[in-house]
Amino acid sequence: MIKVEGLTRKYGSFVAVDDVSFTCQPGRVTGFLGPNGAGKSTTMRVMVGLTPPTKGEVTIGGLRYHDIPNPGRHVGVLLDASAQHGGRTGREVLTLGAMTMGLPESRVDEMLDLVSLTKAEAKRRIRNYSLGMKQRLGIAHALLGDPQVLILDEPANGLDPAGIRWMRGLLKNYADRGGTVLLSSHLLHEVEQIADEMILIGNGRIVARGDRETLLAGAGPAQTLVTSLDNAALAAALQAAGLPVEQAGRGLRVQAAAADVGRAALSAQVVLTDLRDGGAGLEDLFLQLTADTQREAPSSLQAPTPEGTVA
């Protein structure tokens, strides 16, 4: 439904988005992941015609955004929940949107109900809203025109855990009904539970894509963490079976699948107390893939010395 082809956006010599191509399918939630400044927002602004691309093209349902009549009725957009006049009330913002799209005022009440903003909250001016309330209002605004496509930039930002869970349910439900959802985040855990497909972007380039399993499969060879009542005997058995093994904390790290480790333990008659996948998680993969673009390298963190003086 959303098709990004060879999209490049340069600012002088800085390349914000570098030859990015991907598609978002109807009925699926596509997560757009990357650290701050990776090019997510620029890509999304190009999608809705707010930023002209240097090269490449984006189409939504076969049309360029500019060629969609009354676009709010087809594509729901939330790019920045704070980009609203602080002096307007929440209700007024939705009313202006409904008026522009040619929708009845009753639609405003429906949307306020949907995002659980009360009548009293809707009467308050937006400058007095918390970020979470602005996000709810932004989501309501995006859904006003009953669109087939949703483009949401960091919608979970500022939502409390209950709000994030609510939003997940809402978007999942929307996609299950055939809608196309593209949502961006710099936080993996916000996205990994609902995204059917993830696109990882770093430094303006796509570094990985696919569903959870595909991404994890590409994360490197299988690793297993194992602890037993007799680690020495187990290590010997594993080495005898030709599996590389090393000490890891109170247990062992083995370059093999959990089943192979279990089998070796069984034949050596060692009692296991812990056996689990030790492969890089999605989080590690995410950090590793986007490492070049991270502002802070995790290794630069130093624990304070007990005396509180810097070593």
Next chain:
Amino acid sequence: MTSPSTGSVSGSVTGTSPIVLDVTDTAPIPFGRLVGVELRKARDTRASFWLLAIIGIVVVLAEAIALIVTTVNDDKIQFGDFTAVAAFLTSVLLPVLGIMLVTTEWTQRSAMVTFTLESRRSRVILAKLAVGVILTLATIVLATAIGAICTALYGLFNGHADWHYGWDGFFGFIIGQNLAMLTGFALAALLLNTAAAIVIFFIYTYVLPGLIALGAHYMDWFDKLAPWIDFSSAQGELYELSDMTGKEWGHLVVSGIIWLVVPLVIGLRRILRAEVK
């Protein structure tokens, strides 16, 4: 906030999964609707509401003061004079209105939403311009209506109302006030910043004519050039509209191109092409 529910999101999104957007039944947003939306935006915040209220209050107060002073002193005053008093003040306030119509969208960043809902930006700008003209005309109607009431009251108190208005004054009023509003609009489009646009407008109106007069006084060649670049003086001629010759229209058009059309065109080009963040 009540406990959130995952209610139904939409009616038309159903099990089918179209790859192509069906837009055959979707009409583009009519221009009149955009004007209606912009008209609402021009009064739905405290700042914009009070600007409109102040314009109304100033018109009424200015004409009421003119009525009181002339009645007490038994000075002569015509219908047209009442509106002229109001026009003098609104020619300062209407440009601020023109500026606010454009800049609030940028300083408050709501342009992101506005240009997403109507991606043909030129139509949004045209709608804003139409709102500027509508509100300017409303100001003129108000000033004229209050002027009529004041003239009637003057007649009641002094026994000799003078209903002379003059088409010259009327059309000069309409054109002049719209040019004032447009100048503000053009500067706002160029600068996209409320404070800067207001400052530049006052330099335009109060400092520039003085500088031009000063230059004309000391330099002969500039004296001949001055009428062609002095937009304020050229607009002053409008109040004797029927006496305006081709030369005076020429002054208005040339100075108008320099001080109004050029900044407007540069500003519009920028708005239409700029990246909206």
